Amino acid sequence: MEAGGQRRGTQCWWVAISFSLMLSCVERVSAQIKYSVPEEVKVGSVVGNVAKDLGLDISSLEERRFRIVSGAEDAQFEVNPNNGALYVHGNIDREELCERIHPCIKNLKLVAENPMEIHHVGVEIVDVNDNSPSFQEYEKILEMSESTITGRRFQLPTAHDPDVVTNTVRMYKLNHNDHFSLQIRERGEDKVPFLVLQKSLDREKESEHKLILTAVDGGNPPRSGTLNVTVIVLDSNDNHPTFSQEVYYATIRENTDAGVFVIKLNATDLDEGLNGQIEYFFGGELKGNLYEIFNMDKDTGELRINGEIDFEKTDIFKLDVHATDKGQPPMSADCTVIINVLDVNDNKPEIEVTSLSKIVSEDSKPGTVVALISITDQDAGLNGKYLEVTQILSCFLTGGVLLKSSLEERRFRIVSGAEDAQFEVNPNNGVLYVHGNIDREELCERIHPCIKNLKLVAENPMEIHYVGVEIMDVNDNSPSFTDEEKIVEIPESTLQGKRFQLPAARDPDVVTNTVRMYKLNHNDHFSLQIREMGEDKIPFLVLQKSLDREKESEHKLILTAVDGGNPPRTGTLNVTVIVLDSNDNHPTFNQELYSVTIPENVDRDTSVTRVNATDLDEGVNGKIEYFFGGELNTKLYDTFSLDKDTGEIRVKGEIDFENMDVYKLDVHATDKGQPPMSTNCRVIINVLDVNDNKPEIEVTSVSKIVSEDSKPGTVVALISITDQDAGLNGDVLLKR
């Protein structure tokens, strides 16, 4: 018995049986002779002299009807009955005859009659590099998030080359480029090319990368095929809005009507779509009433007057404005708007009547002062005269112009309002002394120098004196923060160098006794930067080292404000940085290759395997869905199903070993981040053969007519038995 055709998983046993009328059996089977011939060889080429090699008598070949009796498919070969040469009769295409089977052997069955002889001849068809590698796709488009970490791999399509062994795809090349290299992985016999990101992508610099993947076979000379690969860089919210100025200045006149335009702020953001759409808001630390005085158009950045502007109440406004994009997570920037108010002469001088004597006696002489008229005008500078009539002296003063002896008689005293009860004059000696507790911060708040103006009068004759007392600051207050704790949310994709404004500390003391500097506790990620905005010092956190939420999702910092007193006083603020998740982790399969074996004819809905990918990111960025790779043969979609949530692969169609003995599926796991990240794995499903095929019996008639006087032993028919099952399942037992 001879092994003939070697179709995958199939073995055939050709059996020649001769029947006699007596039902006695004779069989003759020859040993096999092998030839080899390259494919695509010229028609007419001689493969070998088969008659000679079989030891047949050349002269009797024609008479014995020596010929090939295999089916029509073997029309590639014929035997010349005159000389016994086996020659090429039709075009031989190895790829058509054997596809990927190697070696490619055509088995020929030759017969000679009288006496009947059957010979099997194998012709090996040698591969010639007549095919170039080619890709199924016309173009491959890969979408990659610009936040993709370097080193990350992306599977590329494989090229197909129907040639075998060294003539099939041997290597892949990638055109020279700045961002990607190529890596080849062996998966079973296949070579799979991967793009490896070598240098971070930046959509704002280059939103698309055009690459050329070349597959080269190992022929001599080699043949190649190319695929255009376009990498589209998806936007990440990696750009902060930027204001056109850090500080905007504007000047408005007091009493300007509501609705009047003050200034337009302009922040821009290089990102795309929502990541670049900006909204403007007042900073959270604004004094409540500023919201009533000004109005910010959140879309246009236009600042307009909304309430009353009164120079006498506030002569300068300092607004913090945030610009925030609509990315997820959002990024923001800050600016300061300083609005100077121009004074307008809108205050009439006020006339204050201070009664001097509670009782004005009937006999008061002409000239007796009955009232003191002081004129004050709240308008500043040229609009006011108050300052001009005020004499500023230093700490203590005795009324030098007055005679000590007459002080009591002339009722020398301070006539300012109740608020000045901190000072009194001793009428005996004219000494001005401290009478109540003096709190500079209460009297003057942030005004420096702090001068209390006292109005002193003496009667008979009436004299009015203005005395200024400057109250010196003492470092009696520590810097303090309005909030107990500051929470700063920072996306992990934030670029180094980005600044985040922190709240400023307040210290009601002035000059050197107020906040002089800030300090930040030692830490790995942040440094501190101080900006002067007008007289204020504003602390900013500066990111020094990239954040990684998956390593550390929170950073606890301590900001200390120090004043310039001697000794200095301090105040601290706990700053908690919460790291917001970015979709910077790819799903990872727990295996790169899943290999399973199922029996053929397995029931529909049987579970084959379950792929499992995990993603370190949070929320939707870590939520995974599974899909079959786009390059699957559509037939596979009918054979297997994949549960997109659980990754479970089940049998959906017929599994027939004789049709397909191994399935190779690509499965993608994709997270739901924006943009999403994905990973591939390969699932190899081997099919186990089951003895489900009955042997087939083929009868080849040898002679059309069997004569009446045929001798016992005359061959009348050839019976071939084939069984499509493989291995033991394909063994045929002949029972005679």
Ligand SMILES: *[C@@H]1O[C@H](CO)[C@@H](O)[C@H](O)[C@H]1NC(C)=O
């Ligand atoms: C592939 O890219 C080359 C040049 O980059 C271009 O000439 C060619 O048309 C592209 N082919 C396809 C199929 O897009």
Ligand SMILES: *[C@@H]1O[C@H](CO)[C@@H](O)[C@H](O)[C@H]1NC(C)=O
């Ligand atoms: C905002 O600033 C950008 C760049 O600085 C400029 O191109 C744009 O025209 C400005 N927009 C407005 C509304 O002023």
Ligand SMILES: *[C@@H]1O[C@H](CO)[C@@H](O)[C@H](O)[C@H]1NC(C)=O
């Ligand atoms: C600030 O942090 C310190 C230690 O880190 C802690 O002891 C303290 O309670 C925190 N204060 C507030 C107000 O959270």
Ligand SMILES: *[C@@H]1O[C@H](CO)[C@@H](O)[C@H](O)[C@H]1NC(C)=O
């Ligand atoms: C998937 O893999 C992860 C880590 O390898 C494991 O923690 C998890 O339990 C697995 N899930 C299933 C459903 O097997």
